[in-house]
Amino acid sequence: xxxxxxxxxxxxxxxxxxxIALKLxxxxxxxxxxNLGNKSELLLKYNPIHKTVPVLVHNEKPILESLIIVEYIxxxxxxxxxxxxxxxxxxxxxxxxxxxxxKIVSSVKKAVFTLDEVEREKGIEESLEALQFLEDDxxxxxxxxxxxxxxDIAALIIAxxxxxxxEVTGLQIFTSEKFPKLYNWSQExxxxxxxxxxxxxxxxxxxxxxxxxxxxxxxx
Amino acid sequence: xxxxxxxxxxxxxxxxxxxIALKLxxxxxxxxxxNLGNKSELLLKYNPIHKTVPVLVHNEKPILESLIIVEYIxxxxxxxxxxxxxxxxxxxxxxxxxxxxxKIVSSVKKAVFTLDEVEREKGIEESLEALQFLEDDxxxxxxxxxxxxxxDIAALIIAxxxxxxxEVTGLQIFTSEKFPKLYNWSQExxxxxxxxxxxxxxxxxxxxxxxxxxxxxxxx
Numbered sequence: 001x002x003x004x005x006x007x008x009x010x011x012x013x014x015x016x017x018x019x020i021a022l023k024l025x026x027x028x029x030x031x032x033x034x035n036l037g038n039k040s041e042l043l044l045k046y047n048p049i050h051k052t053v054p055v056l057v058h059n060e061k062p063i064l065e066s067l068i069i070v071e072y073i074x075x076x077x078x079x080x081x082x083x084x085x086x087x088x089x090x091x092x093x094x095x096x097x098x099x100x101x102x103k104i105v106s107s108v109k110k111a112v113f114t115l116d117e118v119e120r121e122k123g124i125e126e127s128l129e130a131l132q133f134l135e136d137d138x139x140x141x142x143x144x145x146x147x148x149x150x151x152d153i154a155a156l157i158i159a160x161x162x163x164x165x166x167e168v169t170g171l172q173i174f175t176s177e178k179f180p181k182l183y184n185w186s187q188e189x190x191x192x193x194x195x196x197x198x199x200x201x202x203x204x205x206x207x208x209x210x211x212x213x214x215x216x217x218x219x220x
Numbered sequence: 221x222x223x224x225x226x227x228x229x230x231x232x233x234x235x236x237x238x239x240i241a242l243k244l245x246x247x248x249x250x251x252x253x254x255n256l257g258n259k260s261e262l263l264l265k266y267n268p269i270h271k272t273v274p275v276l277v278h279n280e281k282p283i284l285e286s287l288i289i290v291e292y293i294x295x296x297x298x299x300x301x302x303x304x305x306x307x308x309x310x311x312x313x314x315x316x317x318x319x320x321x322x323k324i325v326s327s328v329k330k331a332v333f334t335l336d337e338v339e340r341e342k343g344i345e346e347s348l349e350a351l352q353f354l355e356d357d358x359x360x361x362x363x364x365x366x367x368x369x370x371x372d373i374a375a376l377i378i379a380x381x382x383x384x385x386x387e388v389t390g391l392q393i394f395t396s397e398k399f400p401k402l403y404n405w406s407q408e409x410x411x412x413x414x415x416x417x418x419x420x421x422x423x424x425x426x427x428x429x430x431x432x433x434x435x436x437x438x439x440x
Contacts, residue, residue, distance in 0.1 A: 049319070049353050058308075061308055063308070063311045063315075064315050065314075065315055065318060068311050068314045068315055068318070069311075071310075071311070071314070072307055072308070072310075072311040075307040075310065076307045087292055087295040087296045088278075088281055088283070088292070090291075090292070090295065091283045091288050091289075091291070091292040094285075094288045094291070095283075095284050095285055095288055098285060098288070099269070133269050
């Protein structure tokens with residue numbers, strides 16, 4: 001058995017965070033593909049609370065929650081640091097990554113995965129407001145400076161998944177006109193060698209989210 | 221001006237987390253009491269995104285979000301460690317503190333701050349389920365072992381504020397019968413010297429939350 005195992009699904013932005021962290025550190029690992037429609041006994045054993053992926057298993061012990069897993073990987077394995085070394089910069093990286101998960105992801109989801117027009121408009125408005133804060137915060141090529149770091153990994157969902165949601169729905173939330181700095185950052189990020197080879201293929205994701213959004217009206 | 225300032229309100233469980241961390245490290249600080257009905261320019265300057273307390277200001281730089289502030293304090297100041305030293309234990313402490321904020325606090329709030337009976341029942345059920353996971357995880361006197369640590373600080377809201385919510389509403393969620401280990405832990409925690417001298421007085425909190433809950437029906 002490999003020392004490091006990752007329970008995940010290939011298309012998930014949260015699982016992708018962990019894969020990138022493992023690659024940045026050069027860690028060998030075994031990927032155990034989950035079927036979320038029929039969860040494995042291993043997943044239910046290791047994550048009985050949330051029953052979600054990613055789960056990192058290191059020396060038979062499970063670590064849960066993508067950002068907590070990335071911090072764990074950074075602390076346990078040698079190699080380039082993923083979080084900044086300086087405590088204030090670390091606090092900022094943690095703050096913004098929490099902001100992405102709590103505010104940006106949730107408001108984009110609200111805009112995308114709904115049939116209610118009022119809810120959608122509210123989601124769009126909240127998304128634009130939240131993205132503006134992140135746009136204003138971006139001062140360097142990557143959030144980590146010249147190299148990608150914790151916040152870039154956390155924010156990859158904006159660079160790669162949000163444009164897919166937009167293509168499926170026709171919504172215009174994250175655009176180069178509205179957020180020029182974030183847009184340039186997103187292009188740098190998805191073309192970074194490690195990110196590029198890790199991102200799940202676009203076409204199956206488009207099909208997956210198209211089906212999911214069409215499913216909203218089917219089950220209305 | 222003091223090097224360390226804390227913008228807060230005395231009754232907040234989230235502000236109290238930061239006060240305890242500062243006391244555990246023996247840090248001198250200036251407490252700047254906010255009036256949340258009329259927020260100070262300093263608060264709006266330092267936390268334009270959420271406009272909430274606590275905000276720690278260290279060398280004129282703001283740090284936001286109570287758990288991120290506690291980690292920052294632990295990293296920057298000497299003295300006893302607040303987070304565990306061992307990476308796996310750190311990951312667990314982070315996981316459970318996130319679980320408290322995302323699951324326990326939100327489901328207790330759902331049960332307490334509503335007039336909708338269906339919503340309340342759902343909140344109670346979710347609270348009981350979430351607390352059970354925490355009960356099952358508790359193996360030592362404190363979550364941090366013999367001494368209080370990060371997760372005890374995060375969970376103080378359960379030990380002190382939840383019983384106040386229960387007294388105001390008559391709800392029975394967190395009881396010694398249902399959660400004997402957590403209940404014993406809560407008694408140890410609120411009688412710990414540093415915690416005891418830090419907790420805001422109970423009577424004004426009772427009055428505050430009573431008014432807030434009565435306000436729900438007034439504005440129905």
